[in-house]
Amino acid sequence: MVGGVSSEVAERLAQVRERVAAAARVVGRDPAEVQLLLAVKTLPADRVREAIDAGARLLGHNRAQELVATAPDLAGLPHEMHFIGRLQSNKAGKVVPLVSCVQSVDSLALAERLDRLAGREGRRLDVFAQVNTSGEDTKAGAAPQGAVAHALAVAALPHLRLRGLMTIGARSEDVDVVRASYERLATLRDDVVASGAPGTAEARELSMGMSTDLEVAVAAGATMVRVGTAVFGARPTG
Numbered sequence: 001m002v003g004g005v006s007s008e009v010a011e012r013l014a015q016v017r018e019r020v021a022a023a024a025r026v027v028g029r030d031p032a033e034v035q036l037l038l039a040v041k042t043l044p045a046d047r048v049r050e051a052i053d054a055g056a057r058l059l060g061h062n063r064a065q066e067l068v069a070t071a072p073d074l075a076g077l078p079h080e081m082h083f084i085g086r087l088q089s090n091k092a093g094k095v096v097p098l099v100s101c102v103q104s105v106d107s108l109a110l111a112e113r114l115d116r117l118a119g120r121e122g123r124r125l126d127v128f129a130q131v132n133t134s135g136e137d138t139k140a141g142a143a144p145q146g147a148v149a150h151a152l153a154v155a156a157l158p159h160l161r162l163r164g165l166m167t168i169g170a171r172s173e174d175v176d177v178v179r180a181s182y183e184r185l186a187t188l189r190d191d192v193v194a195s196g197a198p199g200t201a202e203a204r205e206l207s208m209g210m211s212t213d214l215e216v217a218v219a220a221g222a223t224m225v226r227v228g229t230a231v232f233g234a235r236p237t238g
């Protein structure tokens, strides 16, 4: 049934792309302004490969162990890998060589560790500053009150390139609550760029929105949505 599964992923990918494009058009944005990142946590490498075969180019892992385990199977396939999950400092050394960007920079200590690792590899690593816009204590990220200072401190590190801000939206049935969390990230991004501080000129990206709420995020200005379930189906729980 490999053929069947593969075309299903392709079909769902096309549907999600159309959702993103429609959401952009509704608010008068160019659909090309919004990149689609596929969140591939828990998936075996062959399912990730199907997505790449179907045209996906931007992928995100949020577990270091899975990233390391599946990387050899994906080597040579056309894709760019971001890290989007909680990253313990002691795992950073394994992650950095395998990714072009770490979106989940939630502390200065992690940023400094990434900066040292990127410097050692003689490169500059793209990063996003993660903000906890919902205030839910299960979520990582700088508190909104400290988010601009956090982003500026990250942007000042010589081997990191701050690309923008990332958040995991509020987990709420109330669309106004979700919208508020995304609009908050957009305002904070505006503040970061307006600061004119070193390293902030390129920090225009807003990584926000997932399978259930990507339309809300695009309306609030998302330049990248991160989607798993809508393309790959429900993940095993527990």
Ligand SMILES: *Cc1c(COP(=O)(O)O)cnc(C)c1O
Residues within 6 Å of the ligand: 039, 041, 062, 084, 085, 168, 210, 211, 212, 226, 227, 228, 229, 230
């Ligand atoms: C899993 C995950 C997503 C995608 O979530 P879905 O609801 O499956 O679309 C987005 N961002 C992060 C950080 C994730 O871990």
